[in-house]
Amino acid sequence: MSEKDMNDKVNEMLQRSEANVKKAEKSFIHPEDEEREVVAPDGSIIKVNPIYDYFSGEKPKEEKPCSGIIEKFLNWARAESIWVLGFGTGCGSIEIPPLVTPRFDMFRFGVQMRPTPRQSNAFIISGYLSVKTLKRVIRTYEQMPSPKYILALGSCTINGGMYYDSYSTINRLDKYIPVDVYIAGCMPRPEALLAGFTKLKELIKEGKGEKANEYARNFDEYKANQKKIIKDWNMPDYNW
């Protein structure tokens, strides 16, 4: 093979790989999630768009709090009944199981664990957050019913901590989702978590636990930040 032929071949391969990359950037949706037509058993044709069939793509709306004493009363109930989603995102989640043991016993503060985002109103981001997990965190956060609260655990969520220069983790959590309470430390002990819960309760009782509304208000800004870092955005803008 001559040198010219060789060059042509290499150029062709390069072009093909570039085209592949462009194609990959254009459609990163899994084949089974792509919009398509399906033939039903009776022969009729149904259009399916799995991503939007399963989730609502509607934007979140600001939900106005009730007025005066009613909201205060409800906030008291919300503060005394914090249901935490059982989703450990980083190494800090090892500090959560001791909270249910006799030594720390978070139940006496009205804090309980729930298995599903639908029933939880608090979400502990426990430690470093990789980009891959961030995507899951956003989906989960958006599925929680409002009003919802975020506790960010450990220094990784504040400034990246010891992973500040890692290629795969985020540095500041509140760029992507609104945070109510930061619990600093590496790792914070369970007592620090309990102190964080107490602080969160104070905030809710003062009527300052309105970060879900803040998220709805600055939705475009948050989405822009999220999409900047999550490259394979194969989900609707807002998942219920």
Add this chain to the structure above:
Amino acid sequence: MTIYAKLGYTLLGLLIVLNWGFLMGATFRKIGARVAGRYGIPFYQPWLNLLKNISTRTTITHGVMYYIGPVFRLTGGIGLFLFMPMVFTGTVDGPWTNFSFEGDLILILYFQVFGMLGMALGAGQGGHPYSAMGIARGLAQHAAVELPLTLAFISIAIQFDTFSVYKIVAAQQGGIENWVLFTNPFAAATIILAMLGAMGHSPFNLVKAPNEILIGPATEFEGTYLGFMQSAGSILHVMEAVLFMNLVFGGASNWIELIVKTFLIYFWSVFVGMVFPRFKIEQSVTWFFKVPLLLGFLAIIIYSF
């Protein structure tokens, strides 16, 4: 007694039953905590949870049945309450007998299944593949519990020659020796064993294990719907305890007696749950088809001749 007075008493009774159910639930959690060496939740936590749940600002729905499911379950609880004499006052037209009538035992048997069906319908509409699995397991166990229970109920009905819960209570008055517990020990033993399954605590709590296996139908519900489910669950727990009290333990002649007796009945299942770990569904179904079912057959056979 006028119908309005009767309605008033019934509504008041429902309020008492709901709150007593919440308090029983909290005490159950508290005892669990103490057994584990913890301090546990405050006794008023269920009321706060209910308030919190009904005050969520966003809720999603999975369609019509998702709305109706919790309502169905609540209807089961309230229906069970409506036709159950709560306190024995000497006359069926008295204040706390609700709308008890001849043959209410049969109706109560139907209403017992309502709660589980409500859950099944609601969670089925959720479309989660695992909720169908959870429901299948729940209904399998429920069927296994219902069979011995029904046999025991029929045995008691044959014994007193009536299907009216009120008359069964009336027949047991006049001393502890008149209780079905002593006059029909096989039916009583069947009910006491099958009760463990009806109450849904460990070792028979498979369907309500969302934390461990993520497939309890209750995981599909949130916000107000979950609040409904919790209220219905509390009412059902109290009403089942009241049913067993009426059938086996001589009923109650005032609310204090009712509270003490239902507490003891409920905590029989709680303490068993504290001691025994959870059964697998096939183990629990086999267990119900062995001991309680045989006892139920014996109870029927003895009173048929």
